[in-house]
Amino acid sequence: xxxxxxxxxxxxxxxxxxxxxxxxxxxxxxxxxxxxxxxxxxxxxxxxxxxxxxxxxxxxxxxxxxxxxxxxxxxxxxxxxxxxxxxxxxxxxxxxxxxxxxxxxxxxxxxxxxxxxxxxxxxxxxxxxxxxxxxxxxxxxxxxxxxxxxxxxxxxxxxxxxxxxxxxxxxxxxxxxxxxxxxxxxxxxxxxxxxxxxxxxxxxxxxxxxxxxxxxxxxxxxxxxxxxxxxxxxxxxxxxxxxxxxxxxxxxxxxxxxxxxxxxxxxxxxxxxxxxxxxxxxxxxxxxxxxxxxxxxxxxxxxxxxxxxxxxxxxxxxxx
Amino acid sequence: xxxxxxxxxxxxxxxxxxxxxxxxxxxxxxxxxxxxxxxxxxxxxxxxxxxxxxxxxxxxxxxxxxxxxxxxxxxxxxxxxxxxxxxxxxxxxxxxxxxxxxxxxxxxxxxxxxxxxxxxxxxxxxxxxxxxxxxxxxxxxxxxxxxxxxxxxxxxxxxxxxxxxxxxxxxxxxxxxxxxxxxxxxxxxxxxxxxxxxxxxxxxxxxxxxxxxxxxxxxxxxxxxxxxxxxxxxxxxxxxxxxxxxxxxxxxxxxxxxxxxxxxxxxxxxxxxxxxxxxxxxxxxxxxxxxxxxxxxx
Numbered sequence: 001x002x003x004x005x006x007x008x009x010x011x012x013x014x015x016x017x018x019x020x021x022x023x024x025x026x027x028x029x030x031x032x033x034x035x036x037x038x039x040x041x042x043x044x045x046x047x048x049x050x051x052x053x054x055x056x057x058x059x060x061x062x063x064x065x066x067x068x069x070x071x072x073x074x075x076x077x078x079x080x081x082x083x084x085x086x087x088x089x090x091x092x093x094x095x096x097x098x099x100x101x102x103x104x105x106x107x108x109x110x111x112x113x114x115x116x117x118x119x120x121x122x123x124x125x126x127x128x129x130x131x132x133x134x135x136x137x138x139x140x141x142x143x144x145x146x147x148x149x150x151x152x153x154x155x156x157x158x159x160x161x162x163x164x165x166x167x168x169x170x171x172x173x174x175x176x177x178x179x180x181x182x183x184x185x186x187x188x189x190x191x192x193x194x195x196x197x198x199x200x201x202x203x204x205x206x207x208x209x210x211x212x213x214x215x216x217x218x219x220x221x222x223x224x225x226x227x228x229x230x231x232x233x234x235x236x237x238x239x240x241x242x243x244x245x246x247x248x249x250x251x252x253x254x255x256x257x258x259x260x261x262x263x264x265x266x267x268x269x270x271x272x273x274x275x276x277x278x279x280x281x282x283x284x285x286x287x288x289x290x291x292x293x294x295x296x297x298x299x300x301x302x303x304x305x306x307x308x309x310x311x312x313x314x315x316x317x318x319x320x
Numbered sequence: 321x322x323x324x325x326x327x328x329x330x331x332x333x334x335x336x337x338x339x340x341x342x343x344x345x346x347x348x349x350x351x352x353x354x355x356x357x358x359x360x361x362x363x364x365x366x367x368x369x370x371x372x373x374x375x376x377x378x379x380x381x382x383x384x385x386x387x388x389x390x391x392x393x394x395x396x397x398x399x400x401x402x403x404x405x406x407x408x409x410x411x412x413x414x415x416x417x418x419x420x421x422x423x424x425x426x427x428x429x430x431x432x433x434x435x436x437x438x439x440x441x442x443x444x445x446x447x448x449x450x451x452x453x454x455x456x457x458x459x460x461x462x463x464x465x466x467x468x469x470x471x472x473x474x475x476x477x478x479x480x481x482x483x484x485x486x487x488x489x490x491x492x493x494x495x496x497x498x499x500x501x502x503x504x505x506x507x508x509x510x511x512x513x514x515x516x517x518x519x520x521x522x523x524x525x526x527x528x529x530x531x532x533x534x535x536x537x538x539x540x541x542x543x544x545x546x547x548x549x550x551x552x553x554x555x556x557x558x559x560x561x562x563x564x565x566x567x568x569x570x571x572x573x574x575x576x577x578x579x580x581x582x583x584x585x586x587x588x589x590x591x592x593x594x595x596x597x598x599x600x601x602x603x604x605x606x607x608x609x610x611x612x613x614x615x616x617x618x
Contacts (some may be wrong), residue, residue: 022382037589065577071531072332072538074571075524076325080577083324094430095528101434101449102525119430158343165423166529168430194419 027059028088028274031081033100036069037091039241039245040218040259044092044112047263048270055271067096074099079291082107088270094120094168101133108273108280109123111135112266113259115169115217117285134283136266138169138257140217140242141291142176146184148255148293149240151311152300153212158187160210160237162202162228164220165192173216173242199224203231212238219254229299236304247294247304249318252303253311257288265289292316321578324451329574331455333567334462336538340546340615341462341469341510341559343539348558349473350505352483355411355536356396357513359418360389362515362532363400367424369431369527378439382518389514390507392418395501415532422529429529454523461519466559467514471506473555481505482555509536513539541599542566548605565602572598 014160032048034041049062065087067074080098081089089109091097097111101122112135114120115253123129126137149156159181163170174190189209193288199221206213213223221228222243229250239303241251245256265286272278293311296319300307312318321329339361346354364385372382392414400410423429440454448456472478483491484501491498513535521527545563550557575587576594586594 066589066591068589069530070534071524071528072336072520072534073577075520075593076328076332076570076574076577079325080322080327083322083326085322085330095526095530098430098434098526099524100526102523114464119428119432120430121434166419166429168428168528171429194416211393275468 016229016278027061027094028057028085029061029063029086030090030270031077031084031086031090031100032064032090033074033077033081033092034064035074035096036219037066040217040222040243041092041113041223043259044263044266046230047089047260047265048079048090048112048267049263051064051264051267052270052310055267057271071095071099077101079203085206088273090266090270097122097133098133101131104231105132107132109133109135110266110270110273110280112228112262113138113169116172118166119172123285128282129285130278130281134269134280134285136262136269136286136288138259138262139287140173140176140257141288142173142180143256144291145240145242145255146177146180146186147230148253148311149212149214150184151308152253152305153238156211156238157185158189158209158211160189160191160198160206160213161192162191162213162221163216163218164194167218167220170216170218171219177214177216193224193241194219196224200227200231203228207235207237210237211239214240215242215251217242222246225251233299233302238300238303243318244292244294247296247317250299251296252300252305252307253293253295255291255293258290258292262288294319321523321574325574325578327449327452327455329570330567331458331523332520333459333570335516335523335561336542336567337516337563338458338465338519338568339513339516339535340539340542340562341466342509342516343536344543344546344559344562345469345509345512346506347540347543347556349485350502352400352407352502352510353411353507354506354509356392356395356414356418356506356510357410357411358532358535359415359422360392360510360513360522360532361517361535362391362527362529363418363425364517365521365527365531366425366431366529367514368518368521369433370425370427372433372436372438372522373431378437378441378522379483382439382522384516384530385518386511389517390511391528392514393507393510394503396510399508400506401499401583403503419529425528426527428462430524431527433521433527434489434525438555439519440522454519458519458523466563469508469512470556470559477501477504482498482611533569537595537599538566538569541569541595541602544555544599544603545569548602548609551606569598 065077082103091111191200193199241254264301293315294317295315343572346352366387367385396414399436400407481501542565546561549560
């Protein structure tokens with residue numbers, strides 16, 4: 001019987017062994033490693049792929065793998081790409097980028113949706129990465145976000161925020177929120193949620209202690225955004241987000257990086273690398289050039305706020 | 321699958337083989353389903369990363385990680401035996417507590433070990449391909465610890481640990497304190513798991529508080545697949561099976577990752593489904609084998 005299992009295993013493995021040989025020398029192979037399915041991360045991937053396709057690259061082979069939030073699998077994905085000697089690796093998220101960076105010093109790696117590439121050990125500095133890794137950072141424009149909130153709620157002094165203390169990106173965002181809030185004489189009340197089901201309790205803990213709530217780009221909280229909206233509406237607490245998708249889900253306003261465009265921006269970096277126009281070690285980490293302002297006036301009314309007309313004119317999109 | 325990917329799957333199989341030996345000790349030997357491993361694997365990684373980034377020695381960090389795991393396991397064992405908390409729940413409590421503790425230890429949810437010294441550095445350039453070094457080093461560590469575990473389970477105390485899993489009432493009647501056998505067993509198990517986490521962090525270039533997700537599944541899969549291969553005979557053979565199971569599990573994941581066969585290709589989101597199916601097949605396989613055997617004898 002053991003032979004049967006062995007044969008089954010062989011059947012599983014055999015068709016795979018030959019499947020990844022490069023079809024022709026001209027084909028460009030790009031490995032895409034993503035830690036988990038998530039709208040923002042998916043958008044960067046879409047932007048990256050579409051940028052390259054729109055730029056007239058024909059023989060390009062995108063090999064997309066998702067680790068389903070399992071770090072060991074993410075390591076195996078990195079192995080697969082390095083073993084296949086792909087021409088370039090596009091790594092979406094901090095852990096995915098670290099896993100590929102640990103394995104190769106030769107294959108160019110471009111990351112996306114990494115908030116603090118220096119702390120993550122991916123680059124020596126933002127200006128001069130120094131190795132085979134560069135990319136775009138999604139560091140939130142916290143100062144501009146608080147300025148926006150100041151325009152809507154000039155008197156607000158107590159900022160509430162909710163995040164998962166296990167998400168490295170959120171921890172650095174909150175650190176910056178605290179610094180920027182202090183500059184504006186605001187106090188910050190934090191609540192943490194380790195899973196999306198704990199988000200509602202976290203919001204409830206802020207009720208009565210804060211004048212408004214600002215949510216950073218935290219995967220856990222954004223997954224359960226509806227529960228934040230509900231509590232904020234019930235208690236008339238204005239709710240702001242750091243990603244535009246949350247505005248259609250119930251935030252009053254968001255000034256944010258556009259993950260799709262950030263993917264395209266990274267795609268443009270990839271083209272420069274593939275065409276030999278730039279050395280990755282000398283390519284500075286890029287920030288989002290244009291920010292998007294989304295507003296939701298109806299939601300604002302439900303949370304007891306009126307959005308100023310000047311702001312409505314500036315908005316890239318107004319959710320009706 | 322390229323040679324490089326294959327070696328990588330072996331490396332992960334061996335690293336998780338250490339963890340799986342821990343799971344074997346609790347799940348099979350002690351009959352104690354211990355879920356704290358989802359927390360003690362990142363605990364080992366966290367301790368190791370904190371020491372290395374603080375300028376400490378990688379070997380020392382691995383030893384410290386093992387000890388931290390022992391403490392975590394002791395906690396699970398003590399609250400389960402002394403406070404009479406259901407074993408499944410005791411493990412879950414330790415696991416969630418470790419989540420916070422791990423962030424405390426690292427001072428952040430993620431610590432990078434890229435460009436830091438590792439236990440693998442010293443063995444570079446000793447005649448093996450560079451990328452195969454971690455695999456070879458982990459294999460040696462794994463074999464040594466496997467033999468240590470086998471020997472431990474042959475000692476008087478080890479036999480009492482095994483008997484605790486089989487028939488606690490009988491063990492108590494013999495005058496052995498089952499609380500102690502459980503606490504020591506769970507401690508050792510988590511020590512192995514944490515050591516595996518420390519090696520994983522060094523091989524993968526970072527420690528992340530989320531890296532424990534799915535540890536228990538991978539451990540159980542290794543134990544069960546191993547049994548399907550070698551059957552549950554002596555401890556010596558069973559622990560070989562566990563290691564084999566861990567390697568096979570990683571090979572299947574690697575295969576699933578590189579599976580592309582025209583319209584039959586798998587979506588990246590299918591991975592968890594494949595894992596579950598694999599474990600179910602391995603779980604039912606011994607029973608099917610028994611059925612077929614009994615039919616053959618008729």
